[in-house]
Every structure is written in C-alpha cells, then in structure tokens.
Amino acid sequence: MTADPFSILRIEDMLVLDVEVVNLEREGARLVREDPDAPALLLVRLPSQHVNESVLSNGQFPETVAAFAAAPSTLVFLLPDGEDGIDLTIDALLDWNRLTPSIAPANQPLDDPNQATVIGGLPRTAIEFPTRVLLGHDHDGSPFAWSEPLTEPVTLDGRVELWHVELHGDNGGPVHLKAFSTPSRRPERTGMPLGRFMPGELLVRSSLDAFVDVDGTSLRRPLLADPFMLTPLGATVHISGSWPKAPEFLGLSLAGYEQISSLGRDEFVHTVRQGFLSSGHRASLVETTKRSYDDPGDLTSVAYLRKEAHIVVDQAEVTYGAEAGYDRHEGRQLPFRSIRLTDLVTPAIDPGEGAFWVTVGGVPFPFHATATDAEDRHVSMDMPLVFASVDALDRMAQVYNDPATADRANLGLGGQTVALAENPSADGSTGMPVTSARFALTPASGHPARALPAMVDAVARVPAVEQLTGLATETAVRLHDAYLEQGLDGQPTGAFLQLVDALPMNLSAEKAGGLAKPSMAVQAVTTRAGLLAPQFLGAAGDAVGVDAAALTRIFGGTKLLGPIDLAALLADVPATSVAELRDLGEDEIRRRLDGVSQELLPVPLMRIGNLPDGSGSELRYVWKPRLRNDLPLLDLGDAALVLEATTVRSPDALSKSAVRGELRRFAFEFADIVRVDFERLTFTARPGNKPDVTAAGVALTFRNDLEFVNRLREALPANVFGTGAFVDVTTSGVTAGYSLTLPTLSLGLFNLSNVALSARLTIPFDDRPARFRFAVCERQNPFNISVSLFGGGGFFALEVSTRGIEQIEGSLEFGGNASLDLGVASGGVHLMAGIAFQMTGDAVALTGYLRCGGYLSVLGIVSVTVEFYLALAYHKNNGICEVVGQGSVTVSVRVAFFSKSVSLSLERRFAGSAGDPSFADCVDPDDWDEYCLAFAPTP
Structure with a gap:
C-alpha cells in the first residue's frame, strides 16, 4: 500500500517540504518499492519560488502594488533500478544526487492539457520560475548536480542560514534548463515584467527541436542559470537565454532573455524581441525592468520595479524597388529607392505589445530618416513608425493603416524636391517640390516584414499646374494607375501622377478668340503630354480610343466659332493614334507642335522648357485634333485645326505669352443659301494687348434661291454698284457680305431708282448664334418706281439664324393723281x-x-x-x-x-x-x- 504524503518541517532554517511517493510503501523507518516492475517516484514539493510583481508606472509611488505568487514547484525523482527503497531520514530524503531526476522528454506533448507536469505517464520535475513558466532539466544530456543538502541548520554569529539547495551545471558552471510547459486556467495579468506571450515563447525557444533554420539546424537553445538556488522564500536565480534569428515565417520573435531574482523577488528582467518597423527596417524591442528605490537617500524608501522599453534599429538602411518583395507594381508605389534611419536607439518609449505605434509620452516618436529618390536626391524627413514583433507581423498593416491615426502616416517634407516616379530618361520631369506625403502599408509577401510602405497621395507644387494656372499653388496628387501598372516606358503618354481633384481648363471667349474655348478638365500629369484629360488613358495606362461620347464629356460646352460645339466636330481618336506617342521622339513631337500640318497630335500636349535667352521658362499647350465632316454649318473636308496656349514666366512675359487658334481650309455654309470659304482664320491674344484676329482667303458665294446675286455681280461692271464683297474681322466675330446698288433705270414713262441688294453673314465668337440677312433695300431707304401718273416704293428683308427665322419684313405702297380744268369747272x-x-x-x-x-x-x-x-x-x-x-x-x-x-x-x-x-x-x-x-x- 502506497505511503501517505508527509511534510518535512524545520523551524530554525525555515525548511518546508511536502513529500509524496508513488509505488513506495512504508516499512518501519524505510520506504520500499511496492511493485518491483513499476517505477517508484519521490515527489518533493517546495513553496512558491517566484512572486510576479507589477511594474510601477512613471511618477507613481503607491503604498502597495499588485503581486501574485507562483504555484509550488515540484522536484520529481525516480528510485534507481536495483534499489528497493529509501530511508525515512532527512539525509536520505534530501540526497537528490543519488536519485534519478524525472526529466521532461524532448518534443513530447502533455498527457492532459490540464496536468502541466505529466508527460509520458509520469510526473516530471517542474519548477515554476518565472511565474507561468515550468522549468525542468534540459534534455540535451548536459551534466548537472544538486548541492550538498543542509541536513541540519547552519548557525553563524548567532544567525541561522536559510535552508537552500542549488543546482549546478558541469564543473560548477551554468546549468542547462528548459521551459517545457505552461500552466493553464490562470487569469490574465497585465503590467508585469514579462508580457503575457513570454511563457509560450520561452517554451518554444528552449524546448522544441521542431523549429529549424533554413539550413536544417535547430533553432532551440537551452536556458542557462547560474546560480539556480531554491529556498523556502523563493528562488535566487540568474537565468538567461540567447537565440539565433529565426526565419520570419516561423513567428519566433524572442531573441534574448535575462532575469535576476533574489528570494523570489525580481531585481532585473531583460528581454529582446525581434521584429520590424513599418518602414521595413529590422528592429528589436528591448524591455528592461529594474528594481530601484523611490528615494535612495532615505533608508525607509521602497524599492519598486520600473520598466523601460527601447526600440533598437538592427538594420539602418532598407532598399526598395522591384526586388523588395512588393506583391504588386514592382515597388513603384514608393517613390524612394532607399531609406536610412539615423535614430538607431530610441529614448524610453511607452509600453506596447505585438504591433503598436512607437510613442514617447503619448506622442509618436519621429525617427529621423534620409531617403534617396529615383534621381539620387537625398530627402530628409521624420517618420513616426509602427513596430511589430515577428509573431505579430500580420497585424502591423492594420495598426498603421488605422484611419483613427491617419495623421501619423502623413509625413511633412517641407517642400523638398522629390522625384515621385522613376523616369528612365532621368530628365527631371518627375521631380517637384513636395510639401507632404501620406503613406500606407501594402502587402509585400516577398519581404520578411510582409508589408512595406506605399505612397497614398501627396501635396506638391506641380510645375505643369503652376504654369497652367499662373499661381504658385500646392496640389493634391497621387501616383497614376497607369504608372503603377506599367511604369513610364510601358505606356504611350508617360502618365505618372493624377490630380486628386480634376483641374478645369476654362479660357474665356475673349482669351480663346472664339475659335475655341477650351473647357476640359485635366487630371493626369504625364511626361510626354503634360496635363491630360483622363479619358485619353486606360485604367492600366494602355492606349485607348476616345469616342464621341468621351470627347463630349471632355469638351462639352466648348464652342468653335460661337455656335458650334467643339466636341461635335472632333473625330474619334483611335487607340493606335494615342499609341503613336510611345514611338515619337521628342524632336518629332516638337516638329509637329510647330505650325499647321496634316500630321496630327492625337492628344493635347504640354511642354515646359527654358527660353533660349535663359530669361525664364515657357509652357506650350498644343493640340492638333482629327476632325469630322458631318456638321450642318461647316465644311471641314480638308480642314486643319490647331489650338495653342503659350505661357511665359519671364520679365517680358506680356510680349511672349499668347493664346492662338488657327483653322485652315474650311467653309461656313448657312441654310444652303450662302457659303463663305476661309483659307485661314487666326486669332492671337497677348496679355495687355488688343486681340489680333485675321482672316485670309475669304470668298463669299450665294447659292440656290440667291444665286441670281452671283449672276448680277458677274453681269454688271465692277465699278457701277458699290464696294461689293466685304469681310470685317474683329475680336467679337467675323462679318462677311455683299452689297449691290443698281443704277437708275429710265425707259419712257417707266422709272426705277434707288434699288439695292445686300446680304450679310455674321459669325460671332461668343454664344450668340450665327445670323444671315438678305434685303432688297431697307425700311429707311426704300426703292422708288413710277409709271406715268402712278408711283410707289417698298423694301423686303429676311434675317435667319441657327435658331431659325429671326425676322421677316416688307412693305409696298402705290398711288396716283389726276386733275382736270375746263375753265368753268376744275377738279381732280x-x-x-x-x-x-x-x-x-x-x-x-x-x-x-x-x-x-x-x-x-x-x-x-x-x-x-x-x-x-x-x-x-x-x-x-x-x-x-x-x-x-x-x-x-x-x-x-x-x-x-x-x-x-x-x-x-x-x-x-x-x-x-x-x-x-x-x-x-x-x-x-x-x-x-x-x-x-x-x-x-x-x-
């Protein structure tokens, strides 16, 4: 019959041990094996060896602090084979070196999760230190020995030495231990020297051989303890562990651990956990807890535990780009080639666990950094960052991208010039002063951090926008989808930025001269075309055709020659025409920009360059679109249209800046009764100067019902009926017409005089409709006719516009007089x-x-x-x-x-x-x- 549990008590040196036996029964003063074929065990239970004391918050000195004692520890020994028993004496029961320790086997799970010390059917030695961590002898076979037991109290100078026992390694060196289990069903504790995940990490790092490096070597390392002393009041221990860096996919963050305790009370706790900053830099969270007095000069002061945490940057510089491991866009979403951190150790930071913002006193710590952009510029900035331990990398993006802390991801760059896109030509076209840039973490499964920064948007001074508006203004931009998907060489226009808010290009009729009032909204910033309407680009930057519906959205409301909608006369832009830009060299583009020719520019192009004399810069916005020829008022069969705006930033900008429009080889047909052919109609406006409108090669021809006017003009001599055809071009419109004044005709009793024919076509440059007026004389100047004693006169006028008939008026009067005188009588x-x-x-x-x-x-x-x-x-x-x-x-x-x-x-x-x-x-x-x-x- 197995012997009942018993205790060993000794008041003098506070020896307190509870003893249990398995397969041993009592025979007098001896415990003997009950079943010769079964293992016989001696279980020695010691009082709690550790007190888990909460860490003091800064500036607080409470009278009491929360503390929680660990459960009792148990030393388990097996009676060696060949021995049938053990004496019931203190010397025999404390002579543990002659017994065989029950060591937790390697990589073997618990028999029951609720019994944290039973493995393989046997209870195992389990020393709970620190709290929630069950230590045992390492299974690597390293030698160990217990110190000679104090079988009697030791007195020195009237004082009794506290009972204790010490575990030594080989030749008195550090003993190899491992954390093989963690007790369950314990309430969560916060504010302790070791975080809540530390027990599990100590177990994995010191006990499990299953975790291996990429070369197959084990990542497990034992805990080393020297000294490792157990007492009735708690353990006096100096224990430490150090582990090699593990592959990140294993989720092992603990790299270093050290703890010093006296009689179960912590004096020093130090942990190092590997992880990454949200910038992709390797870093470590170093937490150090020390016991210190609130007032070292006061003998009655209290020693509290205080914790300090620091971030130590292990990798000063990170390179980005196609090889960095981004899941998409080959790293183009970040406009930096590298970021170097100069703050390699932070001051004491606020407590954090897992993934958290690095803060000091509640304020994000600004890591000073120097970034290198695509054109090798160095950009200085301060970066608040998130730290995530290796086991919490999957939560880093969620913390960094949290909208509640979005202001922390918005970095001020102070107007430094940054190349926001990588341009193979390195011509500086993608560089601009950037006020601020907002970042987010995007998946990067090819990088150990699993997420890397990407620019969401920025506030910058875009040269093309400033040249267009004439204002030094900041514009919100983001990287264009076309650039992200294909880069600059993979797309025809070289789009790399997109304005967050579309920029309307509204030039008034006075500035555009009526030839056209550009009112499209531009949104894409490109290297080949300047500012461009988004409809000319596909979602991925592919060349796409622009149909009539899209052109209507771009130029809806834009007028040509007053009444004509520009979008109505623009032909569809095929995708092949847009794709031409990819193959056109800069010299060819500039040749097409100059003059009017049949070589079209399929999309509006913007060019910014320095003036030849070096006195300033020039912006040209030119478009030579393809035209259709199915409008009721215009004949554009062989027409060519050029729209150009030139803005100059120089002392003589007033003389060089201009808005110019030119339409060649077109005709204006009105109501199928009059046609006006133009060889060229040109408008030029400069700031502070009167607009210059010229027309060349104007010919007026009457048709159908008014064709007789042409015949009259041909039949009558040129010098007998007035000035004939006339063209009047002003900034408000074009007026073309013809006037005929017929000579007086007298044939006997018939007399016809003051007959005039006139026709006038008015083409305004504003929103008024075009008008045509034909008249035979006028109200204020009618024709006269007389036949014998009868006479009369009249007029007729017809005025129509693109809105329909505006006015028709006419009158005819006639009469006669007769008188008679017979001498005696007269009358009439x-x-x-x-x-x-x-x-x-x-x-x-x-x-x-x-x-x-x-x-x-x-x-x-x-x-x-x-x-x-x-x-x-x-x-x-x-x-x-x-x-x-x-x-x-x-x-x-x-x-x-x-x-x-x-x-x-x-x-x-x-x-x-x-x-x-x-x-x-x-x-x-x-x-x-x-x-x-x-x-x-x-x-």
Missing part, C-alpha cells in the same frame, strides 16, 4: 394704297390701307370734296390674334362764304386666342355620331 382725283408685313419671332403683324378722294370746283363759288379711308390690321403675339378694321368718309361742301363738313367713321375688332373653344367643344358627341351615321353606306 387721288388714290393711295399700301400693305406691310412683319414677323419677329412668334409675333406677326399685317397692315393695309386704301385712301381715295376727289374734289370739284365750279367758278370758285361752289366746291365739293370727298375722301374715303379704309385700314385693316392683323396682329398675333403670344398666341393671341386680333383683327382691327377702320373706315371713314368725309364730305365737305363750300358755297361762297359758307362751308360745312360731315364725317362718318367705323371701327371693328375681332379677337381670338389659343383659349377659344374648339370644334369638339362646340359639337355634342351624340350629334356628331348621328351626323356621321347619316353618311354611312347602307349594309
């Missing part, structure tokens, strides 16, 4: 009549009149006069019609000195409107049905 009659018509918009007016009368005088004594007047007018305005009729008869009689006149008059009005009752309103449906059936055929 007169007759006058006229009609006039006018239509302006929807308003119509028609008037006519008749006036006739006569007189008769007999010997001057009796005279009679009669006059009749009749007028009729029709008006229509806003849908309301009105007819007004007036009539009067006046009779005058004079006899000698007596006269009398009688007048009779009449006026009638007939009004109507759109609200008058309709036929349906006046006829009952039943009556209408009966009426219709009366005419239906008989079946």
